[in-house]
Amino acid sequence: MSATVLSGKEPAAAIRAETSAEAAELTAAGTPPKLAVVVATADESSAWYVRSIARSAEKAGIACDIVDLGADATAGAIRERLSGLSADDAVHGIILQTPLPAGAALEDLASAIAFEKDVDGAAPLSLGRLVAGLPAFAPATAEAVMAILDHYGIELTGRHAVVVGRSTVVGKPVAHLLLDRNATVTVCHSRTVDLAAVTSTADVVVAAVGRAGLITAEYVRPGAVVVDVGTNPTEDGGLAGDVDAASVAERASALTPVPGGVGPVTTALLLRHTVQAAARAAAR
Amino acid sequence: MSATVLSGKEPAAAIRAETSAEAAELTAAGTPPKLAVVVATADESSAWYVRSIARSAEKAGIACDIVDLGADATAGAIRERLSGLSADDAVHGIILQTPLPAGAALEDLASAIAFEKDVDGAAPLSLGRLVAGLPAFAPATAEAVMAILDHYGIELTGRHAVVVGRSTVVGKPVAHLLLDRNATVTVCHSRTVDLAAVTSTADVVVAAVGRAGLITAEYVRPGAVVVDVGTNPTEDGGLAGDVDAASVAERASALTPVPGGVGPVTTALLLRHTVQAAARAAAR
Structure with missing residues (x-):
């Protein structure tokens, strides 16, 4: 017996196709979807992952800002930037990339991401709503x-x-x-x-x-x-x-x-969440 | 073989004794701890439970307001009252009693309870922080x-x-x-x-x-x-x-x-949480 391979490529492609179409509609209607990825690490595999998100976003017609605060960023500086992006109407999705500098905890800092922009479900409120069965972006x-x-x-x-x-x-x-x-x-x-x-x-x-x-x-x-x-x-x-x-x-x-x-499915879902967040922002 | 009986009376009494002493200290220092229980049901076993909380609170030197909105209360009216109690500096703990009227969901309404007063850990933020390992009152x-x-x-x-x-x-x-x-x-x-x-x-x-x-x-x-x-x-x-x-x-x-x-341990913990919330309010 040899196991069936459950490739992520096919489901990822389906999600990306749908997401690209919605991104194009939103852009045409005046709300170009935008994702911000906050980075505070010099970790190589993290940098590789962030570049791959940015490439996929671009292909799907979603703007992606990589906000590199450097590996020496303090928790306070990271929190401040997340709050700033949360208040920026042009940004629809925010991801805080790990690893983080010593003394900075994802669960804690992610509280500074506005709930409706928390496209990777990192904030405690998103997690609690998920557990309670209320609408929220899942990780x-x-x-x-x-x-x-x-x-x-x-x-x-x-x-x-x-x-x-x-x-x-x-x-x-x-x-x-x-x-x-x-x-x-x-x-x-x-x-x-x-x-x-x-x-x-x-x-x-x-x-x-x-x-x-x-x-x-x-x-x-x-x-x-x-x-x-x-x-x-x-x-x-x-x-x-x-x-x-x-x-x-x-x-x-x-x-x-x-x-x-x-x-690949994870990346596709991050983009789908960003487009969903942009659609809700456009509807407000 | 016959199982050892794990009575809750002894641990409850220990928690109550400690809680009463802290309530007395807080009252002497000018912050008498106060719990509000919001009720919107005519359910008899719920009424029995609420009376037992009120009696235990009184014995421990904690004021307990039973806020009965009636079994016909709308979700909007319940939410409004929870917000009002959340803004009231004299109230340190808030419980939303179940069952709730049709169309009102605990998980949803409990979002209106201020995080620091959510002594029964009912709000999604409390639950998410609990799951993320951050400080919060557990249910x-x-x-x-x-x-x-x-x-x-x-x-x-x-x-x-x-x-x-x-x-x-x-x-x-x-x-x-x-x-x-x-x-x-x-x-x-x-x-x-x-x-x-x-x-x-x-x-x-x-x-x-x-x-x-x-x-x-x-x-x-x-x-x-x-x-x-x-x-x-x-x-x-x-x-x-x-x-x-x-x-x-x-x-x-x-x-x-x-x-x-x-x-009995559940009731004792609700009172402990209320005193802890009052102590934090006094320290602010």
Whole structure:
């Protein structure tokens, strides 16, 4: 048996096509959508990711300002800039890129992003509304997991989903999105005892832990669906997932690749959110 | 084997004693703590609960205003009153009692409660901050579950906790509190397939589903700890838990009673939160 590859390219292309069309309409009607990405790091893989967002935005007809505050930016300076962008009517979406300088926490600083511009669902208010079942932008990576599962018609109601990782940006929100779709959801983490025994009970495994190749065949029940959220930089400048694809592909029924899985869908969703935010701003 | 009874009376009394002392200090210093409970229902068990909060507040030296808007109150009228109380410097804690009139949703209306007065953690911002690990008042019932487990020295790190119920007021926040304490956490609900098979794998079961006696012996692994959050009204005017205590007590190692378990600790925590909110207001 070899797992079906759940490529993110096809769902990402569908989202991008729809988003480009809406961006063109908004621009024609006098509200050109604009995304601002605030950067305060010299991290190379972060810079690579930000450039890829900017390129994708440009292709979709969305203006993208990269606001580079430098790796020495203070939390106060970052907060001030986020408040300024929140007050700027020409900006519709704001992303605060990680990593952040020491002493600056994403969860805390993201509070300075206006709720309606929080296109990566980073602010506590967005997260709380998501958990409470109220309208809000979900963190794009978490939503990308769901978009891939939906694109390939993977049933969730009554299935057991195990999320490995409890970060505020991926693990926790994806657990809520799975719960909203009537999955029974287990969240595992570094203190989980016998992780393989827990993940082996899952119909759907979501690996979002940030350790290259952690999930091997013995972590996966035969026939399970595995979604790999890991984006671990490799020595040769590439990306490795949290899943050891070669071994897992022999047991899983389906598996998202890295790169080319969750990543492109995440970027497409950030752009879709920006266009949605611009459309709401235009309607006000 | 018969399970140890994890009474809430002792931890509740300890919290109340501490809270009364702080209330007296605040009153002497010119900030008498005050709680407002907004009611918009004619529900009898709700009225009983509100009276019990008011009595406990009075005993602890905390003023308690019951703001009864009637069962016909509109969402707009409730929101307006919550905003008014949020702006009133003499009020330190605000609770919006459920059930609410048709068309009024707790999660939505609670947004009108000022964050610093949201002593029952009902507003989306409080919930989001809780999930993000930032300071916020947790929903008192969810925190009461943790307070009982802590009082009786029940270890959580690396243990498997299964929460039955996914409400915004109990199931979801208690899942986060358990996760913060390094438990591996599973959330089950009405669409979970073979609930007994899932709960039987738990070291700790938290029943918060609102169905009297749902959890019987076959849902519980021998030696597990069971926390019963259910408060289902019985025909004779009493309260029944979600757990069938008679059968579960023969398998569990420990079990909270209903009444006298999570309930009294919840009320004590609401009062503690009110005093904490008053202390912060006094310090401003």
